[in-house]
Amino acid sequence: MDSYYLVSYLEEVIEFTTKSGFYSYKGNTISYMIGIDLSCNNLTGHILPKLRNLSEIHSLNLSHNKLIRVIPSSFSKLQYIDSLDLSYNNLSGKIPNQLVELNS
Structure with a gap:
């Protein structure tokens, strides 16, 4: 799945099932999520x-995928991020200074 379509989809409708039930949300719900695991x-x-719009995110796991190019410097806008896992992808380049300087 291309990451562009993933973000577009998440902005329109989210449907998922957990142990406690089925949920369906419409609108820009992704900006309210505090943890997203899209690994594997x-x-x-x-x-x-555009993922910088995850204004409330604390944990983002994109590991073990086939993502390419560089880590966007716009990730520095993720002011609440505690855990960012981008390992096991095909990313290149340096880690943006803004990310290195984020408070933990």
């Missing part, structure tokens, strides 16, 4: 700078 989902393409 065969995601392809580059990491979209």
Whole structure:
């Protein structure tokens, strides 16, 4: 699945099942999520700078996919991020200074 389509989908409708039931949300619900684990989902393409809109995110796991190119410097906008896992992808380049300087 291309990461562009993933973000577009998440902005429109989210449906998922947990141990406690089935949920369906419409609208821009992704901006309210505090943790997203998309590891091992065969995601392809580059990491979209648009993910900076995850204003409340504390944990983002995109590991074990096929993401390429560089880590967007816009990730520095993730002011509450405690855990960011981008391992086991095909990313290149340096880690943006803004990410290195984030408070933990």
